[in-house]
Amino acid sequence: MPTIKINGESHEFNGDLNMPLLWYVRDELNLTGTKFGCGAGVCGACTLHLDGVAVRSCQTTVGEAAGKSVTTIEGLSPDGNHPVQQAWRKLSVPQCGFCQAGQIMQAASLLSKNRAPTDAQIVEEMSGNICRCGCYERIHGAVRLAAGGV
DSSP: OOEEEETTEEEEOOSOTTSBHHHIIIIITOOTTSOOOOSSSSSOTTEEEETTEEEETTTSBHHHHTTSEEEOHHHHOTTSOOHHHHHHHHTTOOSSOTTHHHHHHHHHHHHHHOSSOOHHHHHHHHTTSOOTTOOHHHHHHHHHHHHTTO
């Protein structure tokens, strides 16, 4: 039985290894911050971290996550004070909020590997995350602000 570490806690999985990781974290573990958006890996609403790298959980299977460490929005910072989350609040980024967990996870992954991204790098890295409300200026501003606190 494969084991997956999710938000620091080990879970044994006894099911179909082809199940999308999204459904496992949402339906089996009740971690509902990660959202279903398109199901095709193009909107970014389901973004979480697999061994610290942003992935689309609707396209990542439980089998691919076996033996690895998964971080969901709930595990990014248990008290909600990751620098990206602080920047999001300071700049009042969300409008409807649906995409925000994925946006935050993508931004946190970017800043974990590049603490001082250029504007072009922010645009490139965040381009796979769609905001239906068009809050891109605030999103990019929050990434820049968080870069100063990472």
